[in-house]
Amino acid sequence: MLKAYPRHSVDITWRDYKRIFAFIFASHFEKEGLLPEFERRFAEYIGTRFALSMPSARLGLYAILQYFNFPEGTEVIITPFTHQSIFTVLKTFRLKPVFVDIDERTHNTNPQLVKKLISKKTRLLILTHMWGQPCDMDAFTKIKNAYDLKVIEDCAMATGATYKGQKVGSFSDASIFSFGKAKAICTFGGGMLCFNDPKMKDFVSAMIQNFHAPRAVPLAISVINSMIANILTRPRFFFLTLYPVMRFLNLRDPYNPVEHKKDSEVILEHMPEEWKVRLSSFQAALGLEQLKTLDERNQDRARNAQLLNALLEGTPGIGLPVPHPDVGHIYLYYAVHIQRPLSLDQLRARLLKRSVDTQLNELTNPQQLRVFGADSRDFPAFERISSNLLVIPNGIYLNARDIRVVAAALKQTLLSMGGGDKT
Secondary structure, rough: OOOOEOOOOOOOOOOHHHHHHHHOOOOHHHHOOOOHHHHHHHHHHHOOOOOEEOOOOHHHHHHHHHOOOOOOOOEEOOOOOHHHHHHHHHOOOOOEEEOOOOOOOOOOHHHHHHHOOOOOOEEEEEEEHHOOOOOOHHHHHHHHHHOEEEEEEEEOOOOOOOOOOOOOOOOOOEEEEOOOOOOOOOOOEEEEEEOOOOOHHHHHHHHHOOOOOOOHHHHHHHHHHHHHHHHHHHHHHHHHHHHHHHHHHOOOOOOOOOOOOOOOOOOOOOOOHHHHOOOOOHHHHHHHHHHHHHHHHHHHHHHHHHHHHHHHOOOEEOOOOOOOOOOEEEOOOOOEEEEEOOOOHHHHHHHHOEEEEEEEOOOHHHHOOOOOOOOOOOHHHHHHOOOOEEEEOOOOOOHOOOOOOOHHHHHHHHHHHHOOOOO
């Protein structure tokens, strides 16, 4: 078939390319209003009063915490399963993370365990919508109201996901979004902060008023990298370029469209000047175009994921994503829990021979909790699942036939491997 299937896709469509070239020939007047228009339309889409562009989701969280100004030592209920940078920001403000185990089916924060951990020092609850599946917002809204907590939604993986028809990011005091390469909206970097509080708008607007647009050279490099990744993560191009290198040199991670910044563990005591960057008009133009097709692209991924669920259901040794009946899961990433005692490294190598590229968990792992004096053994679901995850392809450039190939490869490979020692 002359196809191979990359772990992720970078979703830039022909309409996006058309908008990029149209921007080049637009007048200064047309370009000037693009950023505020993108912020306004994004807020309308999510269902909040305000949206402000940020350098990243992490800097969005930084701005929120600076606004809340919690006393040192304030306790924050949070999942152990998220991005390392979330912990870093909490450490910056000298807040105490109180970890709560995840739901084994959804990989989201388990609401049944939260109440037991709330104390007089608890002021904040941070909810990460894992893989694109919303948390149980009815349960968490009740907890928020009962204990008078602030709630922040981490929507970096869930832009466009819904809970009972309402967009995630609109349930809380504030929410953060990411627009990196392999996210639901790709604007070559940046993010958005959404909220309803006018005082927060004044505070954050004053904080970022001196932020500048990205420098031309770094932005150009990001654009070129993203465009190349967009082309190379289409199955036929992947088969002809990266795949043979990976296959014949036995390389499983020469590339990764998901961006994990090297400075994600840096403590932000004083925000460096190079981080004071807002979206450019160029990025806003692309964001506006991507917003038009966001629901359609999310539906394409979800359709692929639902077919994977149907094809893999009943396969011994695999824990599949289980969507809550009230949610619109966008399946930004399709992560399965490998429950059999086998080598994930060997599994990935054999899948690659069958043209299927995969990825291990690159979010937090049990070892990273030790920095906060936490023991992963206290969170058995997190410890078990985070160490044995495999992300498999379900991107928008795959059709139903491709998905059947991916599912068959996983089932046959697991069958051929049998048991064994786990790495």
